[in-house]
Amino acid sequence: MLKWLTSDPLNGIIIxxxxxxxxxxxxxxxxxxxxxxxxxxxxxxxxxxxxLFILIISITFMKHWYFxxxxxxxxxxxxxxxxxxxxxxxxxxFPVILAFFIVVIQGLTYGTNKIYYGIPLYTEGLDSGSLxxxxxxxxxxxxxxxxxxxxxxxxxxxxxxxxxxxxxxxxSSLMSRYVKTFSTEAKKMKWAQExxxxxxxxxxxxxxxxxxxxxxxxxxxxxxxxxxxxxxxMLSRGWKHDQGFASHQPLNRNDLFMGFVFASGIMIxxxxxxxL
Amino acid sequence: MHISDGILEPEWIFFWYAISILFxxxxxxxxxxxxxxxxxxxxxxxxxxxxxxxxxxxxxPVPVTGSSSHPVGTPLASIIIGPFAAVVISAxxxxxxxxxxxxxxxxxxxxxxxxxxxxxxxGYFVYRLLKNISPLWFAAGMAGLAGSMxxxxxxxxxxxxxxxxxxxxxxxxxxxxxxxxxxxPLAFAEFAFTAxxxxxxSETSGMENIQPxxxxxxxxxxxxxxxxxxxxxxAIGAYIGYLGGANMAGTDSTVEGxxxxxxxxxxxxxxxxxxxxxxxxxxxxxxxxxLFTGYFWSELRRKN
Numbered sequence: 001m002l003k004w005l006t007s008d009p010l011n012g013i014i015i016x017x018x019x020x021x022x023x024x025x026x027x028x029x030x031x032x033x034x035x036x037x038x039x040x041x042x043x044x045x046x047x048x049x050x051x052l053f054i055l056i057i058s059i060t061f062m063k064h065w066y067f068x069x070x071x072x073x074x075x076x077x078x079x080x081x082x083x084x085x086x087x088x089x090x091x092x093x094f095p096v097i098l099a100f101f102i103v104v105i106q107g108l109t110y111g112t113n114k115i116y117y118g119i120p121l122y123t124e125g126l127d128s129g130s131l132x133x134x135x136x137x138x139x140x141x142x143x144x145x146x147x148x149x150x151x152x153x154x155x156x157x158x159x160x161x162x163x164x165x166x167x168x169x170x171x172s173s174l175m176s177r178y179v180k181t182f183s184t185e186a187k188k189m190k191w192a193q194e195x196x197x198x199x200x201x202x203x204x205x206x207x208x209x210x211x212x213x214x215x216x217x218x219x220x221x222x223x224x225x226x227x228x229x230x231x232x233x234m235l236s237r238g239w240k241h242d243q244g245f246a247s248h249q250p251l252n253r254n255d256l257f258m259g260f261v262f263a264s265g266i267m268i269x270x271x272x273x274x275x276l
Numbered sequence: 277m278h279i280s281d282g283i284l285e286p287e288w289i290f291f292w293y294a295i296s297i298l299f300x301x302x303x304x305x306x307x308x309x310x311x312x313x314x315x316x317x318x319x320x321x322x323x324x325x326x327x328x329x330x331x332x333x334x335x336x337p338v339p340v341t342g343s344s345s346h347p348v349g350t351p352l353a354s355i356i357i358g359p360f361a362a363v364v365i366s367a368x369x370x371x372x373x374x375x376x377x378x379x380x381x382x383x384x385x386x387x388x389x390x391x392x393x394x395x396x397x398x399g400y401f402v403y404r405l406l407k408n409i410s411p412l413w414f415a416a417g418m419a420g421l422a423g424s425m426x427x428x429x430x431x432x433x434x435x436x437x438x439x440x441x442x443x444x445x446x447x448x449x450x451x452x453x454x455x456x457x458x459x460x461p462l463a464f465a466e467f468a469f470t471a472x473x474x475x476x477x478s479e480t481s482g483m484e485n486i487q488p489x490x491x492x493x494x495x496x497x498x499x500x501x502x503x504x505x506x507x508x509x510x511a512i513g514a515y516i517g518y519l520g521g522a523n524m525a526g527t528d529s530t531v532e533g534x535x536x537x538x539x540x541x542x543x544x545x546x547x548x549x550x551x552x553x554x555x556x557x558x559x560x561x562x563x564x565x566x567l568f569t570g571y572f573w574s575e576l577r578r579k580n
Contacts, residue, residue: 056381060286068282091377095280102283109450110440128439135282140377143281147375165304167311167318172368174322175329179372182326209468216469217476220327220356227319241311241318 044255045150045158051262052146056139058266062273065131068138075141084148088141095140102136103129152176170241178227182219189215277346277431278332278373278387281380288438293385299393300367303360310361324353325365332366332391333373345458347466348391351399351423355416355474359400366392390430399423410496412478413471420470424463428455453515460511495573 043051059068079088106129111122146155156169156176193199198211251259284292310317331349354362367388373379379387403419410418432451433444440447540546549557 053381056281057286057289060282060284060289060382095377098280099282106439132283132439136280137282139281139380139382143375143381144377167304167307168300168364168368170318171307171322171325171365172371174319175325175365175368176372178323178326179329182330186330206468209465210472213469213472214476216327217473217480220323220473221477221480223323224320227323228316231316231319235315241315 065134068134099133278379296388303364329369350395354396354400362396363392395427398426413475416474417467417471421467
């Protein structure tokens with residue numbers, strides 16, 4: 001009965017050590033998360049974005065489908081826990097549809113070994129297609145997670161820390177503001193046009209395109225004038241192009257440690273994927 | 277057209293990033309110079325960026341290619357703010373779109389190359405070429421159409437290079453044909469949209485890059501209508517043929533059976549095709565024949 005204790009102790013030792021170290025790390029993370037002054041951010045956004053980018057690149061290097069699928073499952077569980085599941089699944093629909101199409105097309109056209117499931121399929125195509133499917137949905141779920149948990153301006157500021165050219169960041173911060181205004185104004189103008197008998201069901205392709213383009217043209221010309229006025233007002237109030245918004249705190253030891261842990265985790269995962 | 281993360285192989289991710297970064301750097305240099313001279317250029321640029329974002333975010337999934345179809349908007353942007361600036365704003369728009377699962381972070385380089393570089397430069401080139409010989413709306417519309425089609429041809433090439441390196445030409449054709457049912461109508465919509473928008477802007481505000489064009493004469497109109505009709509018939513025919521299992525082999529077997537026995541193996545046509553390859557060879561034949569016909573057209577008609 002006690003054979004498990006008296007025979008090879010290696011597996012037992014490994015599982016005991018890893019379990020208890022994980023228990024200690026888990027408790028430490030929990031304490032850090034609920035500590036006063038912590039705004040619920042476990043990871044610094046700079047580390048988070050770098051981690052995400054490296055992880056997505058690593059996913060494209062992976063040769064086995066089950067690792068990306070594992071990452072997708074973890075992301076889905078996090079989405080459930082963070083109560084963003086509905087938003088998460090809605091955004092995932094498009095990449096999942098595309099990924100399934102790739103599996104079908106690769107399975108039908110790519111390879112030499114044919115198998116028959118009612119229709120002829122190629123095993124190589126199915127293998128490569130399912131790998132692409134797994135990679136695609138894993139990468140998409142990670143990107144959706146990042147945006148759901150990180151405000152846009154935080155991402156932009158993090159990019160500034162990574163020395164992304166200031167002009168690009170200024171353009172992107174203005175752009176994100178204009179996109180929202182644009183959508184709202186376009187809707188209002190469309191309603192206004194509809195109330196004046198535009199976009200009728202009877203109108204043909206040319207007329208519809210004319211209506212859409214006249215809204216866009218009017219929006220662009222109006223917005224150009226408005227944007228210039230607002231921008232001049234910003235300049236007169238001391239705003240400078242490429243000045244940044246706030247000085248960044250240097251990364252503290254804990255953040256660096258977390259970054260190191262994540263980077264090592266990715267490397268180990270990639271290593272295991274290659275060895276299998 | 278947006279390629280998602282996980283589709284391209286790592287070497288292609290880095291390759292497309294390297295090319296796109298070069299163009300983005302050049303674009304940023306030009307933008308910074310313009311901003312120094314005219315600070316209000318920054319909000320104008322951002323506004324056009326927002327337009328590109330909104331236009332290119334309406335997408336339809338394309339079953340055959342594992343990508344999507346949508347209007348690109350970069351030809352319109354390149355006409356208003358110039359092609360280099362259009363590359364920068366399309367890269368930013370693609371970055372934001374990656375977070376709504378439209379495109380991807382690792383594929384920003386590839387998507388910027390197809391939509392930002394090829395779409396913007398292709399469209400702008402067509403616009404500049406036609407601006408002085410046709411009405412402004414037509415030059416702008418053709419820029420939209422050409423930019424849109426070129427973008428999708430490039431995406432098809434990128435997919436073929438990464439997914440099927442063993443037979444790039446076959447899969448390039450396959451993916452290009454896969455885009456046709458959704459992209460051809462969208463390209464015509466982009467033609468109308470770009471034409472109307474530029475016409476509207478030119479009539480209501482004096483933007484520096486937009487100057488009035490020339491009217492279109494009857495000969496040019498007829499030639500363009502013929503070009504559109506014949507191209508559409510060929511594209512639709514090839515697609516129907518592909519669905520029927522023709523495997524896109526073209527008319528090679530027919531030509532070989534009927535014309536090859538009497539053709540000279542050392543003839544100029546055979547030699548040209550072997551040196552240039554088929555696409556370039558046919559392009560050369562088209563250009564030579566077109567130039568010759570166009571040049572002597574009036575004289576031939578007068579004689580008849």
